Amino acid sequence: MQKKPTDELNDILENMRPDQLDSYLKDNSKYMADNKKAFYYYMKDVLDEKNIKLKDVYSFAGVSESYGSKIVTMEKHTKDRDLIIRLCLAGHFNWDETNRALKLYGMTELYAKDPRDACIIVAINNRIFDQYEIDDLLTKQGLKKITADEQ
Template identity: 65%
Template sequence: MNKKSTNELDALLRDMNPKDLDNYYKENRDSMNTEKTFTYYVKDVIQEKNIRLKDVYSFAGLSESYGEQILNMRKHTKDRDVIIRLCVAGRLTLDEINRALKLYGMQPLYAKDKRDACMIVAINNRKYQLFEIDDMLVEQGLKKLSPDEKN
């Protein structure tokens, strides 16, 4: 997934046949500015891990319709925890989670932040069950990643 420079992309387009545009978009989407870059990236990573999206939404504690709207960017959330939960549920690595957060327009997990540091340790130790991460956070006196159950 190497980002190409604008000059490299210009060179590819110079002699391109219009019927080759779809392939160009697919092969170079990591290099292009698009609202859907987050969507494509996260879906591709999850697909590579052979996890069904409906399972990701469920594991993240989101309804299927809301999870789909967030992932497809039809709805935008300012709640960074929602994006982190989707990524954890999709078993993304720390680097993949940080890239997804950046593509969504959010700050990556930050080692100097106590809560983020705890999540980084959990993810680096392959703790992909939200309750495991929540337990670690609570033990440290920090806010859980999962939303509190509404009674």
């Protein structure tokens, strides 16, 4: 897929008049995010930057490669916000990257006023990406673990 830096598109939009929008969208359609694929492309881009393989992310997040792949490509949609957070942790996403991933997946961002989210934010900001270490932090605060309970 070809890329055009977002900054470049932002510059074009900055001085655009409404009557120019049609041609902008047509000319740049190949650079536009497809809602179904936006999450996948974003995950892939961030992981590529960090030199982390998707199959490793699935493994560290505690999901099978086939299931993880269906979630990331949105072939299957999960309502499990913790799963998306675990995928981000496995990919060593920072707070902004995690929030963007959650938002692209259609979930609420990590919220500083939520005690559980606050613990996760502190872990991420301190580069603690191990979900079991985060579980310890959460349980010490009397909060629900982030890992899926073993079936």
